[in-house]
Structures are given as C-alpha cells and as structure tokens.
Amino acid sequence: MIKRKLRLLAIVMVVMTITIGIQYGWDLHVAQQVIKYDKEIVLDKPDYKINVEFIEETMSLNATQKVTYTNNSTDTLNNIYFHLYPNAFRTEDKAPFEKSEMDRAYPKGFDPGYIKINEVKESKKEAEYKLIGDELTLLRVSLASPLKPKGKVEIYIDFNVKLPYSMGRMGYGENTVNIANWFPIVSVYDNSGWNLDPYYPIGDPFYSDASEFDVTAIFPKEYILATTGNVIRKHERSKKNTYQVKADNVRNFVMIISKDFDVKVGNADNIEVKSFSIDGIKGDLALQYGLDSIVIFNELFGKYPYQQISIVATDFFIGGMEYPNLVMIGKHLYEREEDFPLEYVVAHEIAHQWWYGIVGNNEAKEPWLDEALTEYSTLLYFEQKYGAHIKEQVYEKIIKNQYENYKDLYKDTHVDILRGLEDFKSSYEYSSIVYSRGAMFIDELRQTMGEENFKKGLKEYYNSFRFKNTTTADFYKTFQKESDVDLSQLFKQWLNYTHE
Template sequence: MTISAKQQLTFTNSLDDNLDSIYLHIYPNTFRNRGTAPFEERELTSVYPNGFSPGWMEIHNVKVKGDVCHYKIIGTNKTILRITLNKPLNIGDTADISIEFTVKLPNANTRLGYGEETVNISNWYPILSVYDTTGWNLDPYYSIGDPFYSEMAIYKVSLAIPKDFSIAATGNIIKMDVDKDNATYWIEADIVRDFAMVLSKGFDIKEGVINDITVNSFTLGDEKKEEALQYGIDSIEIFNKLFGHYPYKQISIVACDFFLGGMEYPNLVMISKNLYEIEEDFPLEYVIAHEIAHQWWYGIVGNNEIIEPWLDEALTEYSTLMYFEEKYGDHIKEQIFEKMIKAQYENFTSIEPDKGEGILRSLREFESNLEYSSIVYSKGAMFLEELRNNMGDEAFLEGIRQYFNQYKYKNATTLDFYELMEANSEKELKPLFEEWLNIKVE
C-alpha cells in the first residue's frame, strides 16, 4: 500500500509579485501520528477499525528546470513543502518543477487510506498552495470540514497498478495497457482543481449517459446498483437544468470504505458503502445528490473552504433540496427542509445555543463536526431558503446561474456571491446577508 511517484509541475507566475519560493501542501503527513490524524476522538474507532495505522509522504528530491534546489518541509504536522527557487520567478515566467516522492497509505476508512474493499487515494500528492490577496495559504489539514483550497490545473497522469484492481478516477482514461502483472492507464483531466482515485478488486461497474455525459456507478455488493446509477443520472440532469451545464465528459459515483456519508472530488464522488446496505433508499439518494451538487459548488466554482466553508456547503445542501423539489415536488422538499434541515439546527441549538456568530466562519472557529454541520449545512440552507423567498424564485435562480457562469473555473468569495444576488434582486439584500452571515457588507 505504497505509491511511488514522480510529479512534473509546470507553474506560470500570473500573480502580481515576483516569487522567491513556491509552497505546496503535502497532506498525507497529517496521518503520521494518532495525535495529528485529522479526526475527532469519537471518530477514530470508525476510521481505524483495526487500530491506528500511520500514513505519510516522503520527498526524495526536488528540481526546478532540471537543477537541484533547496526545499524544506514545514508547517503544522509537516504538511507544507517550501521550495526555495535558485533565482526569483518573475511575473509571467514559468517554472518546471520535478518532485519525486512516495506515499504510505494508512489502513483507514477515510479520504486517504485502504479498507476491506477499496483503496481511497485523494489529497495524496504535492498540490500547489493558493496565492491570493492574503499571500500563500498554508493552512493545515483540519479535523473539521473539508480543509482544501486549490486552483484549476490540467492533469496528465500515467499510472501502473496491479491488474486485478479496477479504477475510478478524475478525468478521462485515454488508453490502457495490460502486461503479466500490471495495468497501465493514461488519464487526462482538463481544468480541474484536484485529482483523486479509488481502486478495488470488487467493483461492479454500470454506465449510463445523460446530456452527453457518461455516468459511471462503481458498487461493491448487490444492493442498489440500479438505484445508485439512476440517482447519479437524475442529479446531473437536474443540476444541468438548474445551474448550467456540467462541462466534463464523465462523473463516477464510487462506493467506498468510508466512515462518513460521502466526499467530493472533481469528476468523482466517494460514497460510503454502508449507505447501499440500508433498506431505505433516501439516505443513499440524498448523499449522491449532495456530492454531485459539489461538482458545481467546489469543483467548477471554487472557494476557500477553510475561511468560507459555507459558500460551497450551504449552496450544495440547498441544491440537494432543489434536486428533491424538481424530482418529487414541493411537498417533499418542504418535508426534508422541516424535518431534516431545520430539525438538525434546532436540535443542535437546544443543546448548544447558537452563539450568534453567523454562518460565515472559518473551520478554526468550530469546536466539533456537529456544530460545523448544524451551522454551515443546516443554518446555511435555511439562509438560502430565506434569500430565495426574499428574491423570488426567478431572480434567485438567475443569480445562481450568473454566479456559476461568472466564476466557472475560478475561486469566488462571499462578496462575489452577494454582489450577483443583489444585482438580481428588486429588494435590498444587505440586511439579510448581514443578519445571517454576521458581516458588514459594504
């Protein structure tokens, strides 16, 4: 369960500053010790059913334009790779960076790790930190939320794995060769913000097509094979109609050894295999619709998921409600909103009163995943329902579509979202945003 890799990174300095150093996240190092693993204490038994298992990344060498250069592993839990350039990278110049590394996967039912049936390979390679108005973003792998923030890139990957494994991955498989022991894949992914894979010896693969997009469903047992594929097809069709066309050729829905409900990556969503085993269909459908909605909010329109997690999660949670509204009608959407969304928030605040900080908080400000999900997901969806009621259906939808079209392949902010919704509203939205987000809107 080790990955040996060589990465070639071509980075053009399109910033406003000359650069002396370049920073990349090396997330696997946070899995090295039990005390730094990105989970709450109560989650550890589910994540590590066989006891704690370490994971890490080893950097073997770094070169820029073929020349060895100085690098240092820094940051909380050694999750940042700082590359000191031999000469400054001026505005408009390009650096060709080569990194050789290995990754040890933990025996863990999480984003990065392997369980009984799947090998989950995500957040696994040195990924460029975002340089924005605050400088380089060097946040660690927090245990709450999805602590990721990344730019778009073009990925070309060649991958050799034991031939008895099947693969689900970001991007499109261009070709494949098989020899005595291994299968080698060539994969290309155009304009995505991450690259993830799931491997298994036990996948059953079903395929459907909607709007010229191939929907792949990777299941592990006999349960809900047809249903999972249909939920994926319906999600793509509904979100295409509501928000704008999904711009990639495929999406893969992948049953995994995963202790949570699901997790989103470009062109690929991880779904806990446990959801397929539940007799009721609703949990599986809800999680698949939610994770596919993330293809729009996070995948195509990005944001800083550390300091503004509400922006993708609340939009995604509300998009899931809209999926059920489109597919089953207003009454089903209202039931889910009242009995699930509002109920979770109200149940949480009955135990832990809302301190009034608003839904715009960074991951650092949350004390637990329960608080995070209750405020960011549930209260966030409640805010968007209030916003929709204030604006009216037509203006709300037009604002969302413009947000998608204007910030496609970019990173957006809360202010960007506010300005577009305000521009589409006949009513002033400033008081609503200030009340729910607890911010001052200028």
C-alpha cells in the same frame, strides 16, 4: 462533503415520513459516441504531469511529478508552496479526525500514513526545499531566482506515499483503496498571499486552483480503476495495467481502486455517468440517482462541463466526499434497507461538482460558500424530482430540525455562518451552522429575491465563476445584481457580512 453520523441519522428519520415516486427515468446505457469536451480556456493554470505506481505488498505509491507553475499575481515570488496532505496521517494524536471518530476511522487500530519527499528539482537542477507546518504538511521550495509576474517555473518532485489502513479520504479498507489528496499540490496564492492552512479534522480544508493533469498510473491487473478525468489509453500486461488519464480544469486528482467493483454505465445529457458498487449492491440505484442529479443540476445551474462522472462506493465511514468527476460514497449507505440516505448523499456530492468543483472557494476560510449552497441544491434536487411538498418535508425534518436541536443544546452559541474551520469546536456545530443554518439562509434569500431572480442568480454565479475561485463578496455582488431588493441586511443578519 455530507457530514458524519448525526446528519445521516437525521436523513434516515426522514424515510419514515416521505414516500417518493420516481418521476424521471433516463435510460441506463453506455454512451455510443465520443462526447465533445466543453472546454473553457483558463490561461496559466498549474499543469501536473504525474507518473505513479501502486505497490500492493506495501500499500504504497511510488511517484514522480512535474508541475509547471505560472505566477498569476502582481507580486514577485521567492518560494513556491505545496500541501503535503498525507503527512496529516503520520501520528495518532494529530490524525485529521475528531477523537470520537478514531475507532471508526481506524477499526483495526491506528496505522500511519505519510509522504516522503525524495528529491526536488527546479528546471532539472537540485532545488532548496524544506518541509514545514503542522505535522510537516507543507513543502516550501526556494526558487533559484525570483519569479516575476507571468513568469513560469517547472518543479520536479520524486516522492513515495504510504497509505494507512483507514476509512477516511486517503487509505484502504476491506474493499477499496482510496487514493485521495495524495500528491504534492500547489497552494493557492491570492490577495492574502499563500494559503497554508493545515488539514483540519473538521470540514474539508481544501483550496486549490483549476489545473491540468496528465497522469500515468500502474496498478495490479486485478484492480478496477475509478478516476478523475478521462482514460486516454490502457495498456494491459500479464500482471499490471497502465493507464494514461487526462483531466483539464479540475482542482484535484483522485483514484479509487478495488477488486470488488461492479460497474454500471449510463448517459444523461451526453455525459457518461458511472456507478462503481461493491459486488453490485444497489449499483443500478446509485446510477439512477446520478443520472437524475446531472439532468436536474444542468437545468438549474448550467451544463456540467466534463465528459464523465463516477459514483463510487468506498470504505469511507464519514458518508460522502466530492472530488472532480468522482464522488466517494460510504459503502454502508448501500447496505441500508432504506434507499433515501443513499439518494440524499449522492445528490449532495454531485451538487458539489458545481459548488467547489467548478465554482471554487476557500473551504478552510469560507466553507459556507460551497456547503450551504450544496445543501440547498440537494433540496432543489428533491423539489425538482418529487415536488415542493417533498422539498418542504426534507427542509423541515433534516435542515431546520438539526439547527433547532443544536440551538436547544447550545443556547448561547455563536451562529454566524461566515466562519473559518478553525472557529468550530465540533462537526456537530459545523454541520448545524454551515450546512443547516446555511441552507436556511439560502432559502430565505430565495424568498426575498423571488423565484425568477433567485434562479437567475444561481446561473449567473455559475457562469461568471466557472473554474475560478470566489469569495463571499463575489456571491453577494452576483445575487444583488439579480435582485430587485436590497440584500445587505439579509447578509448581515445571517452571515454577519457587511458589503463594502
């Protein structure tokens, strides 16, 4: 996610000194053929089948889901845990925003959002369950019998979601309805056990397994849908449209709807790129940035493995947010006179498709893994598209300048990059350390390894961990393998990471 007002101000300042000439110009046209899905088989991933209807009168969702879960660990499990992220929006004092952000998050005053669990079944029999955790953001389902390694279980959940009037990830505003982090999603069980972090107000507190989704969604006919996955069928009735959407090897499922969308479509490397703008404002421009990003990142990292990606203008005050096959871009970026902030955020969020979307990590415990690499990938975008001199200007004026300003204000602060979200006191600290200092570390890593080995490392990291979850240890081992020099001191200096 691109972070907050301070970072956007830094981006705008760069406009004053950078003159950009477009070097790429892929045609904007609708793909005329069915695109083959580059499907990589991942065994035993969670399988979601969801039916949902949006009720406009109450701004709510009525839904049921069946999750087929496989125990991929070597432990026997007695419970299955789900995150209930909508409950983070239940009360004003616990809403997942910093206090200084509340007026922008709730421009009409606080409006609650929540999820109500109506029924839980295991294999069609009533299951014992309990809502637990801070603000009841966790659902614990107690299994009728222990789930042994490689065992499977089917969990059925009937639920309702109340969407808040909020400019955050989940909520609605004047133009869009943002249906994100809205359904009960299975927690990750790894070497640390169940990961049950709360919805922190700083950063992106998400961590999930690559999964399979089959979603049937009903919306009033006036709404246009932007979604994760591929629309397989669309059934139009007099007042409602029903969509069947399928997505494979994705970590989440999001839908954005609006009556005001203008849709432009293009194709890059046989991938359909869609731009959903509000009333057509800068829709073509956002599309071009998306096309450019796909081609550049395909070349640098490895091929984007899905059929489509959507760039969606939303009521979203933060700036940008990544989801599988879809990036949310705050509509205020389209309304600026300068184009550079929009390009920066689009490129950043599309880079997240590779780092966290395809190569996953625990964003609550090791957020640097996706954010630092994504921020540096944004620099690589500008370098590939406009030249090394532009990359250096962006690096100096956005990345390095923010970190140095932060250090001037907080001289004795802890600057190790490898830290969890709970260790950061503010978004300014988080952005300065994880994004800026993190990108500075990646730049130093590049200089230490050399150009050829660094780019080999990026491709190897991507190819080795597609649709898997990684750790700092995985990152270190991958890049050390491609390096001719010892990287251990570099990782110790910047991350306070010691290889075991």
